[in-house]
Amino acid sequence: MSEVIQPLLEAEHYYQAAWDSDWNEGNCILSREYILILSLVYVTETKCYLELEEHEMALKRLAEAEEILKPRIRKYVKLLFEDPSGYLHSACQGVRLSSILEILKYVTAESNVDKLFDEHTRTAIFNTCSIESWTDSIPLRSRNAILALVAPSLVGVEWTLWDRMPWNTGARREVILGLMSRANQVIAAAQSMIELHRRLEGYRHEINETVRLGLSFREWQDLVLPPKSSSEDQDSKILLLLPA
Incomplete structure (x- = not known):
């Protein structure tokens, strides 16, 4: 799992720079796509640390994700509703x-x-x-x-x-x-971007609660995921982090 993290860090830097370049040059054509990719990269990295049972590091990386993504999400939504x-x-x-x-x-x-x-x-x-x-x-x-x-x-x-x-x-x-x-x-x-902002916040609160309760990542999964034996038509408890 740890060998996956370094490429994710490189991807974070790349797509953050790509978003900034697209924004600063006034194109804003790929702004939404860069935000979605960057969100997926951060969430994947966070999940890697959770699987390594490094909850504090997972929270640290997710806090950085919010710091990087939230102002960019707000700027993008405001751009769509300038008037x-x-x-x-x-x-x-x-x-x-x-x-x-x-x-x-x-x-x-x-x-x-x-x-x-x-x-x-x-x-x-x-x-x-x-x-x-x-x-x-x-x-x-x-x-x-x-x-x-x-x-x-x-x-x-x-x-x-x-x-x-x-x-x-x-x-x-x-x-x-x-x-x-x-x-x-x-x-x-615009609504999907706002939803993404709120899901990132919700994910952080969920991990904080996991740490507070002293749960391992697998124990947490057992709480939020449906049993493996469950049929596909049963209600799922999976939380989708990224908007469709």
Whole structure:
């Protein structure tokens, strides 16, 4: 098991640097993928230490994972919701106002839903008639991140549909409306990132409790995993750490 840890450490450094480069260069095309890979690497390393019964080291590595990942997750979610008013446009069919407000609660750390509604959505409800204006107003990196979710084929390493494709006003509007009709994919991506943040916290609390109770890793597994003899259709107690 210990021979697996060194490559994982190298992968952590590589993907952290890759995320930072993608972010600092303003591309933000692979930001979500780098976060997911980095999360998987950290969780795998943590599990290695647990299997070695080195609980304190597992907690230390998981604490570093939270320190590295949580601010990047928050930055990414905020990027998708730099201006949430566009998601209130009629083209964004099926987008729930409650979902937008929950995401804004995470981004702003504001728990007062009425205040969030007043500051971020009330005016927007009456001022989102021009989806083109909204698209032009948000930062390029936000457009890149949104496009990477709803239409990855339209995003290149150094360009996007927005700044490379010549179009007249009518054609442009149709393309933008078509893309925004997939806005639920953006909502789902933001929600999955928030879920990842919370699962990392939950995993740390679970390991802390394991240490407090003096359980070995195998004893802990017996508590959280279904018996090997159980059939596939029985309820499973497995906690999935990464979002689908």
